[in-house]
Amino acid sequence: MSGRLVAFVLALLAVGVLVAAVGGGGGGPEETRTAALAPGERAPVPVPLPEADVTGVDAPSIGLSTEETTDLGRNADDSLEVPRDAGTVGWYEESASPGAVGPTVLAAHVNLDGEQGAFFRLARMPAGATVEVHRDDDTTAVFVIDRVERYAKYTFPTEAVYGPTPDSQLRLITCGGVFDPAARTYEENVVAFGHLTAAYRSG
Incomplete structure (x- = not known):
């Protein structure tokens, strides 16, 4: 050469x-x-996921598909804040990001001033139902519901809901039971427990 x-x-x-x-x-x-992902195409991503904010929730089994989300903190008495309107799903900002290690805690109303809430049908969610939680980094955490439980307000299982877990899990919380008009609150809480099964990135 x-x-x-x-x-x-x-x-x-x-x-x-x-x-x-x-x-x-x-x-x-x-x-x-x-x-290279085309619009609407999905690609699996490894888990656990890094921190990211919640941007939407899809729970087909209860007819929920929403991008109305907000962050929730704690009230002065350490109780969990609730969303300001019926259709919004709130993410407890001290809980894990969806797909990260730990429990992701989401809360929404069952009913607010006569308007059906985002978690209106939560008590009827079946075991095995899928819940997809969308994040602001274009990834989605996919959870499967293990069980749905009802608790009297004074027996709320704080540790089971908020306590640390070795993997990525999900908690969905709303009110249930009989409405007490004097106290303007329901007598029970409904909690759905789930675990992460997959995550994907959207095109």
């Missing part, structure tokens, strides 16, 4: 390395696949 040809080949290799460096930016095969 002549010296001129060798120099030409080396120049091409150098350009190739430069393009790879600029285009790759440290991205691996997963980033390449993500960039």
Whole structure:
């Protein structure tokens, strides 16, 4: 090979390395696949997931599909805040991000001032139902419901709902039972317990 040809080949290799460096930016095969996703296409992602905010919830078994979400904190008496309107699902901001290790706690009304709440049918959610929680990093955590329980207000299982878990789990909370008009509250809480089964990124 002549010296001129060798120099030409080396120049091409150098350009190739430069393009790879600029285009790759440290991205691996997963980033390449993500960039190639078509609108509506899904690609599985490894779990547990990093922290991210909740942007929507789909629970087909109870007819719920909403992007109306909010963050919830605690009241002065340490009770969980509730969403300000009937149709919003609140994420307790001190609980785990959906798909991260720990329990993700979501709460919504069963009814508010005569308006049907987002969790109106939660007490009827069957075991094995799927709940998808969408996140602001374009990933979705997919949970399966294990069981739905009802508790009197004074026997609420705080540790079982909020306590640490070794994996990613889900808690859905609303009110239930008889409404006490004097206290303006329901006599029970309904809690659905679930666990993470998968996560995906949307195109």
